[in-house]
Amino acid sequence: MLQTVFSPRNNGDLFADMRRMQSAMNQLFEGTRTAGQSATFPPVNFWASQDSIVMTTELPGLTEQDIELTVKDTMLQLRGTYPEPENGDDITWHRHERVDGTFLRTVELPFRVNPDHIDARFENGVLTVDMQRPEGDKPKRIAIKSA
Amino acid sequence: MAQELTTQAARDMAAANGDANRRAMAFTPAVDIFENDKATVILADMPGVAADDVDVTLERQVLTLRGKVTPDAPQGYRQLSAEYQVGDYIRVFTLSDDIDQAKIKAAFKNGVLRLELPRSPKAQPRKISVKSA
Numbered sequence: 627m628l629q630t631v632f633s634p635r636n637n638g639d640l641f642a643d644m645r646r647m648q649s650a651m652n653q654l655f656e657g658t659r660t661a662g663q664s665a666t667f668p669p670v671n672f673w674a675s676q677d678s679i680v681m682t683t684e685l686p687g688l689t690e691q692d693i694e695l696t697v698k699d700t701m702l703q704l705r706g707t708y709p710e711p712e713n714g715d716d717i718t719w720h721r722h723e724r725v726d727g728t729f730l731r732t733v734e735l736p737f738r739v740n741p742d743h744i745d746a747r748f749e750n751g752v753l754t755v756d757m758q759r760p761e762g763d764k765p766k767r768i769a770i771k772s773a
Numbered sequence: 774m775a776q777e778l779t780t781q782a783a784r785d786m787a788a789a790n791g792d793a794n795r796r797a798m799a800f801t802p803a804v805d806i807f808e809n810d811k812a813t814v815i816l817a818d819m820p821g822v823a824a825d826d827v828d829v830t831l832e833r834q835v836l837t838l839r840g841k842v843t844p845d846a847p848q849g850y851r852q853l854s855a856e857y858q859v860g861d862y863i864r865v866f867t868l869s870d871d872i873d874q875a876k877i878k879a880a881f882k883n884g885v886l887r888l889e890l891p892r893s894p895k896a897q898p899r900k901i902s903v904k905s906a
Contacts, residue, residue: 670854673852679853685820685884686885687818687885712807717807717808718809719805720775720808722805724818736853750822750824754845754847
């Protein structure tokens with residue numbers, strides 16, 4: 627029998643085929659990135675507790691003024707511009723590994739956050755954003771009565 | 774001019790040496806190196822390191838840049854996703870003779886170390902005579 631990606635005898639999981647195709651597509655486009663640099667910049671880490679979420683990202687060389695952070699519903703947007711590298715006629719470059727230019731990244735949060743209770747700090751090149759779930763959206767514990 | 778001393782097989786990571794109980798990995802910080810008419814400047818990205826935890830040592834011709842990261846995981850939270858790893862930084866360069874080692878300046882701001890290595894005024898081109906065998 628001809629082997630195809632969409633094998634009909636595949637335990638009946640339609641979505642497995644879709645996932646496989648998606649990962650095949652991702653691999654296909656992987657090569658278009660420049661080596662050593664990921665397509666999504668800056669990389670972010672997330673921490674979560676019951677009612678809040680913390681995002682951290684490393685942006686060395688920027689200042690608080692260079693970073694623009696906006697949050698709407700579950701979308702967080704991070705925008706920034708790195709300062710121009712030093713230039714001049716007398717400068718000879720030997721190595722240029724550090725990032726420069728402009729970036730824009732949109733991240734989807736696992737839940738809606740209260741835009742009035744966002745605490746963003748920038749320290750030693752690391753941005754930490756602390757976001758709270760709005761009061762009305764918090765899961766409520768319901769007491770179960772016995773009959 | 775500064776010449777890199779160690780070449781890592783893995784581009785971004787070096788195994789942490791020393792301290793076995795520090796589980797954090799050691800990273801090679803990205804650097805910019807350029808030269809102007811007075812000095813060689815090295816910029817190294819070390820996000821997450823406090824200014825006091827940056828350690829620059831110069832022994833003979835070997836310049837070592839180290840940064841110790843304070844773990845930034847918030848208390849009482851569980852990690853949801855990680856796109857980057859956190860760890861200490863280390864990178865080693867050899868410097869050429871013509872650097873005035875007494876006048877090296879170091880500054881640390883926003884996670885970036887800036888080292889200025891002024892050229893020594895005394896640095897004279899040396900002539901080496903080659904003897905025939």
